[in-house]
Amino acid sequence: MLAGVCVCLWSPWLAPWPVSLAILAIALLLLARGVIRANRAALVVGWLLVGMGLAGLHAAYALSRQLPSFPLRKDAVITGRIVSLPQHEPRRTAFLFRVDDDARDARLRGRELRLAWYDEEGAIRRTLRAGERWRFDVRLRAPRGLRNPGGSDAEQYAMAQRIAATGYVRNPASARRLAAATGIDAWRDEQSGRIAAGAERPSVRFVQALALGDVRALDDEDWTTLRANGLTHLIAISGFHVGLVAGCFAWLTRALWWLFPSFARRMPAPVAAAIAGAVGAAIYTAVAGFALLTVRTALMIAIVAAVRASRHSLRIADGLALAVFAVLLVDPLSVLGAGFWLSFAGVAWLLWCLPDGRGQPVRQFLSAQGVAMLGLLPLSALLFGQASLAGPLANLAAVPWWSLVVVPLSLLGLALETARDGAGVWAWQAAAWCFDVSWPLFQRLASSPLSLWWLPEPRWFALPLALVGAFWLLLPRGVPGKACAALLWLPLLWPDRHLPRTGEAELLVVDVGQGLSVVVRTARHALLFDMGPAVPEGFDAGERAVVPALHALGVGRLDRAVVSHTDNDHVGGLEAVRAAFPLATVLAPDGAPLLASTPCRAGEDWTWDGVRLRFLHPPADFPYLSNESSCVLRVEAAGRAVLLTGDIGEVVERRLLRHRPEDVRADVVLVAHHGSGGSSDPGFVAATGARAALVSAGHGNRFGHPRPEVVHRWAASGAQVHDTAREGALRVRLGRDGVTVEARRQAQPRLWDATQRGDRRAAGLSYRPD
Structure with a gap:
């Protein structure tokens, strides 16, 4: 069944829902035949088709509930309830909002929206609480994200979480609170506030985070330290913590039955303890906000409790399989999340390698850590593009200390506070003190050479080979060839970076939304041209798109960085890039308000690995005029040329054409100023003779970039126009065999892409002239 779900969801196209329904019907017939005639083949194929049909129906339903991609924006007045813990920031608050089932607009009834409230003063929005009912005037759009190497997929996340639209509160003054906070989320929000106020550490x-799964207060530095130590699985509520709570409930029930033996007349003690454990797991899962890791553990505990109540025996491996089955029945789209694979795969590895759990506790614990490290490293490397060499050492300290000391104290404080106000403060303070004792160790490990190891994006076959290698290494002692098993890890840990050969070059136009960032690579050097936009306390393209793309390409260092000009959409991500890649040289126009920069001047050139790079603009005497002062870089490789134009306008384009017309000739041109109407002069377009014109713009941006007339102008000149808004990141190769342009969305299609769902208006009309 899991294989069928994966086949459906990893397919680039989604079958219409009647086809998925027909597949499900055929599957049921095969299962009936398999049961009646004891036909194992029919059962296997039947469950495979059940997975395909069920996943197809869930995916089709989730996508059908999303707003259509056209028109791009929808204004509405909605009422509903806040269903997540609001993320409060200095300039905005983000939260999930479920619209009432009786909403006037049928397309929004019962839908879940991801909203943001932007307000500089923020007096009202900072009082938002989970569980409150509100009326908002909002502007919405269909879920849409960036598509880059190494980047997260926002559209996949929206489908998996059933988010129908994203948007913001359009008129904060008209927002009205309709009812006070109620429900489990309101309780979690209240308790989180009490912890913050009571434990002043x-x-x-x-x-x-450990008591309630509330990670809102953790900053970027905290997450960096956790990732560097491989501890992100512990800091929020994990399955192990659910098991602790279930075990505590079961132990207390056993104690109660021991004190009152007459209770056993109504229900045997083992059955009562199992049911109590399942109840405790369910309660704690609700406290955690029904995170997948906790749901998985709660399902396993519930299955074991049900078997105990029926007086049957059940192997742990069968319990795990039934938990997988239950999760897939309830939500087959959960396989799109990393937590599904890490949680189930981790338990499966432990059950296979340590099936009986007997032996010395310390030795068993060390063995479990080794199994988890080897078994889950391939999945972690593929899912997150990184590996932590400090992880095994950090987990040896964090797992027992946090899980057996800090978490119990945190939960004890929660229980005491629920019973009486103020009773849990001492437990929370003790938990914070115990955490403070260990945190400096992990901070030192994070800053050591053993911290994060970023991995380039591997090929599709790398994960299966690495899993076979892990299986081989974990076989019992005496199995030959274990040293050779390590070779199977090479495609994952040291993949081919597809570096250009000497004399060739590669460019990646990163999808940064409304902005620009281009990576230029030669055989042994790398240059970054602009870094994309950044919004204070909001989206930072440098952190979210550019740095992950550089890591996915396997770029270890940047030899130079060029800031074409200092508008935010070009320089906003500089600090994030600088934090990840120390920059020895940053070039910018002379007079630009940028510290520690070297002027880029027309005529300056250098050669890397047989590739010539040369600035065409601005000249030495040119004043700084923002867009018109943009650095214009020409890259020549293998007899081909690319022109990176920044935000220059028609005046500068004509000037370049007058002074050095031969330098304007290029095979590939980055369309100036994102395709605005003030650039792409007809004479300049014709003089380039470009076969490919690249546009870096945000999907549905408010400027209307690229302008239709500009697109038509380039297309009419014979160029194929490529747009990051429609196609994601654009990869250009200048080689001896010619010029190739690869678009991320077309090279790696996904069934949740708007461009794959036949929405031509959302994907953008064809850019070729009639």
Whole structure:
């Protein structure tokens, strides 16, 4: 069944829902035949088709509930309830909002929206609480994300979480609170506030995370330290914590039955303990906000409790399989999340390698850590593009200390506080103190050479080979050839970076939304041209798109960085890039308000690995005029040329054409100023003779870039126009065999892409002239 779900969801296209329904019907017939005639083949094929049909129906339903991609924006007045813990920031608050089932607009009834409230003063929005009912005037759009190497997929996340639209509160003054907070989320929000107010220690934010799964207070530095140590699976509520709570409920029930033996007349003690454990797991899962890791563990505990109540025996491996089956029945789209694979795969590896759990506790614990490290490293490397060499050492310290000391104290405080106000403060303070004792160790490990190891994006076959290698290494002692098994890890840990050969070059136009960032690579050098936009306390393209793309390409260092000009959509991500890649040389126009930069001047050139790079603009005497002062870079490789134009306008384009017309000739041109109407002069377009014109713009941007007349102008000149808004990141190769342009969305299609769902208006009309 899991294989069928994966086949459906990893397919680039989604079958219409009647086809999925027909597949499900055929599957049921095969299962009936398999049961009646004891035909194992029919059962296997039947369950495979059940997975395909069920996943297809869920995916089709989730996508059908999303707003259509055209028109791009929808204004509405909605009423509903806040269903997540609001993320409060200095300039905005983000939260999930479920619209009422009786909403006037049928397309929004019962839908879940991801909203943001932008307000500089923020007096009202900072009082938002989970579980409150509100009326908002909002502007919505269909879920849409960036598509880059190494980047997260926002459209996949929206489908998996059933988010129908994203948007923002359009008129904060008209927002009205309709009812006070109620429900489990309101209780979680209230308790989180009490922890913050009661435990006055720096690490109280971690107590909030461990007790309630509330990670809102953790900053980027915290997450960097956790990732560098491989500890992100512990800091929020994990399956192990659910098991602790279930075990506590079961133990207390056993104690109660021991004190009152007459209870056993109504229900045997083992059955009562199992049911109590399942109830405790369910309660704690609700406290955690029904995170997948906790749901998985709660399902396993519930299955074991049900078997105990029926007086049957059940192997742990069968319990795990039934938990997988239950999760897939309830939500087959959960396989799109990393938590599904890490949680189930981790338990499966432990059950296979340590089936009986007997032996010395310390030895068993060390063995479990080794199994988890080897078994889950391939999945972690593929899912996150990184590996932590400090992870095994950090987990040896964090797992027992956090899980057996900090978490119990945090939960004890929660229980005491629920019973009586103020009773849990001492437990939370103790938990924070215990966490403070260990945190400096992990900070030192994070800054050591053993911290994060970023991995280039591997090929599709790398994961299966690495899993076979892990299986081989974990076989019992005496199995030959274990040293050779390590070779199977090479395609994952040291993949081919597809570097250009000497004399050739490669460019990646990163999808940064409304902005620009281009990576230029030669055989042994790398240059970054612009870094995309950044919004204070909001989206930072440098952190979210550019740095992950550089890591996915396997770029270890940047030899030079060019800031074409200092508008935010070109320089906003500079600090994030600088933090990840120390920059020895940053070039920018002379007079640009940018510290520690070297002027880029027309005529300056250099050669890397047989590739010539040369600035065409601005000249030495040119004043800084923002867009018109943009650095214009020409890259020549293998007899081909690319022109990176920044935001120059028609005046500068004509000037380049007058002074050095031969330098304007290029095979590939980055369309100036994102395709605005003030650029792409007809004479300049014709003089380039470009076969490919690249546009870096945001999907549905408010400027209307690229302008239709500009697109038509380039297309009429014989160029194929490529747009990051429609196609994601654009990869250009200048080689001896010619010029190739690869678009991310076309090279790696996904069934949740708007461009794959036949929405021509959303994907953008064809850019070729009639």
